[in-house]
Amino acid sequence: MASPGPFSRYQRRLEARLRKVLSGESSPLQDMMRYHLGWENGSTRPGSGKRSRPTLCLFACEAVGGDWGNALPAAAAIELIHNFSLIHDDIQDKSYERRNRPTVWVKWGEEQAINAGDAMYALAQLALVDLLKRDVPAEKIVTLYRIINKASLTLCNGQYLDIEFEKRLDVNTSQYMEMIDKKTACLFEAALWTGALLGTDDEQKVRSLRAFGRNLGLAFQIHNDILGIWAKEEANRESPYTDVYNRKKTLPIIYALEHANETDRGRMLDIYARDGMVARDVRRVISILNRTGARRYAERTRKKYYQQATKNLAQAGLAPEFFEQAQTLAGFLLDEG
Ligand code: GRG
Numbered sequence: 361m362a363s364p365g366p367f368s369r370y371q372r373r374l375e376a377r378l379r380k381v382l383s384g385e386s387s388p389l390q391d392m393m394r395y396h397l398g399w400e401n402g403s404t405r406p407g408s409g410k411r412s413r414p415t416l417c418l419f420a421c422e423a424v425g426g427d428w429g430n431a432l433p434a435a436a437a438i439e440l441i442h443n444f445s446l447i448h449d450d451i452q453d454k455s456y457e458r459r460n461r462p463t464v465w466v467k468w469g470e471e472q473a474i475n476a477g478d479a480m481y482a483l484a485q486l487a488l489v490d491l492l493k494r495d496v497p498a499e500k501i502v503t504l505y506r507i508i509n510k511a512s513l514t515l516c517n518g519q520y521l522d523i524e525f526e527k528r529l530d531v532n533t534s535q536y537m538e539m540i541d542k543k544t545a546c547l548f549e550a551a552l553w554t555g556a557l558l559g560t561d562d563e564q565k566v567r568s569l570r571a572f573g574r575n576l577g578l579a580f581q582i583h584n585d586i587l588g589i590w591a592k593e594e595a596n597r598e599s600p601y602t603d604v605y606n607r608k609k610t611l612p613i614i615y616a617l618e619h620a621n622e623t624d625r626g627r628m629l630d631i632y633a634r635d636g637m638v639a640r641d642v643r644r645v646i647s648i649l650n651r652t653g654a655r656r657y658a659e660r661t662r663k664k665y666y667q668q669a670t671k672n673l674a675q676a677g678l679a680p681e682f683f684e685q686a687q688t689l690a691g692f693l694l695d696e697g
Contacts, residue, residue, distance in 0.1 A: 367689060370418045370428065370435075374411060377432045378439060381487045388468075392476040393483075396447055396464050407459045412693055413547060414439040416576075417555035419689065420569050423682035426559020433490035434504055434554040440484035441512055442547060445519070447477035452523060453606055484508075496558065504554050511550035518543025525609040529617065529632055536614050540581040541574070548577030568676035575669035576690055582662040583694050585610035589646065590655060604642045607632060611661060612654035613645075619657075624648045666694055 382393060394400060398408025414435030421431035449455075450463040451470050457463060465473035488508065491501045521539040525531045552573030556566040588603040589612055603610055617628060628648055631641045649655065673686050690696070 367415050367419065367685075370415055371411070373429065373432060374414055374418065374435060374439075377436045377487075381436055381440065381483050388472075389476050389479045392464055392468055392472065393443075393480050395467070396443055396458075396476070396480075398459070407461050409443070409459060410693075411439060412580075412689075413442050413551040415689065416548065416573060417551040419682075419686065420552045420555030420573075421559035423676075423678045423686065424556050424560040424562065424565045424569070426555075428555075428559075430491075430494045430496060431555045431558045433488050433494070434508070434558060435551070437484040437487040437508055438547065438551050438554070440480050440487060441508070441515075444477045444480040444484065445515055447473055447480065449519065451477075452519070453602065455602060481512075500557060504557065507550050507553055507557075511546045514542045514546040518546070522608070526607040528609070529629060531609040531614055532618070533611070533614055536609060536611055537578070539609075540578060544581040544584075545574045545577030548580065549574040565676050565678075568672050571672040572669050572676065572686070575665045575672060576693065579662045579665035579669060579690075580693050582611055582658055582665065585612060586655060586658050586662065589649065601642050601646070604645055605637050607637075611658045612649050615654045615657045616645075616649045616652045619654075620648055620652045624651060662694065666690065666696060 378397065379399070382390060382397070384390065391400075400407075417435040417438055418428040418431050422428040446458060447464050450458055451465045451473050455463055456466055463473075464476055468476070488501075488505060491504065518539055518541070521535075522543055525535070525539065549570050550573075552569040553566065556569040560566065585603070588608075588610060589601065604613070617625065620628060627644060631637060631645060634641070669690060670687065673683060673690075676683075678686070
């Protein structure tokens, strides 16, 4: 699924930039990375993902008055870091499918998928070196390296919490918010932050776009949590609910654990205390979620962060056409009508 209309203007040069970063000597690892990025048949779609983070990075640069071409190295680096994290996440979660195709580890085995992920992380660093060819002051380049690598470190900590929470039943909503802030929102923030920094020195604009990215990232992860349970169910997909099987403490689950009546809470605790979950357990968990209003709560929370993101956007003082475009992109990412 591609980003909406106005953003197709970035697509050709972004893909060309990503391909250039991966254009080194041909090797099995290159093939694996190319497969993951959706290029196995020479074309880019399907299977490439939405390219949301690099789109946001290029957009931020352009919206604050910069030349978005200057942000291509940062946009490419951020997309590669995102994809690296997905390759490793799929191994850790034992996910069989990503973007409706077999995951890298399913095709090549876990050991080699780890190598492909690591290679992609190294390529992200190399993608950033191209900033030197642009008219970007050295000091700013160092700042960009720091932002992107700090975001990567935060991502690792977020992923640590996500995995750690699988073993726990006492995770509360504020711990959940910390986890998604780290594993998802910080890369959205870095995308907007680096893009804006490459386009302007106006601190107010940079600060507001950073905050927009962060709140958008929070809303986006909550939206993903909702889709992870109900969209797959509604689409009647085979083996949905991997988040439930993996005991992920997503927002609807945490809410239900906190708000279910005594009987339902007892049932949930009983199911989560067992070694393996079977399809019937998952169905019971979903019924409890539905009874407690966990979906409505998650939707309200998503809306709250979306509205906060819109406020941040207004504070950036962008030209009306850019304000509108950012709203379109946020609406697309969150399925907001
Ligand atoms: C980056 C050094 C470093 C470590 C990474 C594995 C890991 C540590 C982190 C994983 C974090 C993770 C999987 C977060 C989920 C983020 C998320 C919402 C993914 C889906 O994003 P989309 O929908 O994906 O933008 P597409 O397919 O469109 O690219």
